[in-house]
Amino acid sequence: MSSNRLSRSKVPMRRVVWQVLAALIVIGVFSWLIGNAQANLGARNVASGFGFLQREAGLPIAEHLIPYTPADSYLRALVVGMLNTLWVAFWGIVLATILGTVIGVARLSKNWLLAKLMSAYVEFFRDLPLLLQLFLWYALLQGLPPVRQAIHPIAGVYLSNRGLSFPVLDWQTAHSWTLLAFILGLIATVISAKRATRKSLDDGRQRATWPTAVLLMAVMPATVVITLGAPFALDMPSPQSFNIRGGVTVSPEFFALLFGLVIYNAAFIAEIVRSGIQSVSHGQIEASRALGLKSSNTLKWIVFPQALRVIVPPLTSQYLNLAKQSSLAVAIGYQDIVSIATTAMNQNGQAVELVAIIMGVYLTISLSISALMNHYNARIALVER
Structure with a gap:
């Protein structure tokens, strides 16, 4: 012993x-x-080391979310590339989630034609290589007419080989304060709604939350607008000889990359959503029908809350794939962190350092996505007693 x-x-x-x-x-x-x-x-x-980051880059970057000129340092150029990567990854995740959820639900529709069309979409785009799809969308955008013959579907919107141009609000300081008031009102509304739900569960009395929502999310921002006098003037795009001035123009490179990422990853997300919905016991759906709930309310209050526990883990993996797939931007000329670092590598030969920076950026993005999704997954997980 x-x-x-x-x-x-x-x-x-x-x-x-x-x-x-x-x-x-x-x-x-x-x-x-x-x-x-x-x-x-x-x-x-x-020479080795990261001292080169303070030297002048001399690298032109067409799209940048922060002010940048070729006279800026390599460090600022790499920051611009990182922000471009985060920008396309963020919108790709948001739009792919929305489209994939809609397609996943539609695949289970009782409408035979709709279900088959969505199944064909999933099988078609999921089986084509993403790089090939990016080349296809970019080639189609390059085949659009020049600025002088730009497609003009509605007022203020132009589609040409320069990209998609549309009006934008002439942003001023008063608009920033209005946006801040709306965000604070939204946060306060969510907190208030949670408290009202908790009290309703305790005493069984229903409490209306819409007056608080209107006050915080509509009246409060409107008061800020009236007080500060925020104008609502639009900056309209205006076609010139070879370019479009005013408004906002989404470049063909960004549009092709974002469109390709969304279309491709939405097919995978649709399958994740479909499998999550089908994992919910059919008996619970029948019970909700017996209680008189509509199909939309059944999906919202019964099916989706339980399906999320199955959906979130593989969805996290798909988000990570989308973020890493954005590095294919270099193939169609969108200047993300990989494109800018590769150009800098050819200029100064600091290959080891620049590859380490690329790895660090994608590692940070992946760990951040994993941390956020794991936190959300822990919140919706069943608590065993």
């Missing part, structure tokens, strides 16, 4: 020893790789 207890007590110690040895081996391998890279770079008289 004593020998068995002694052997069992040594098991945790052996585990710690093996873990320490494994960590030392990993550290040793990385140290050797770094030292070998530095020795090879030194033998070829290639």
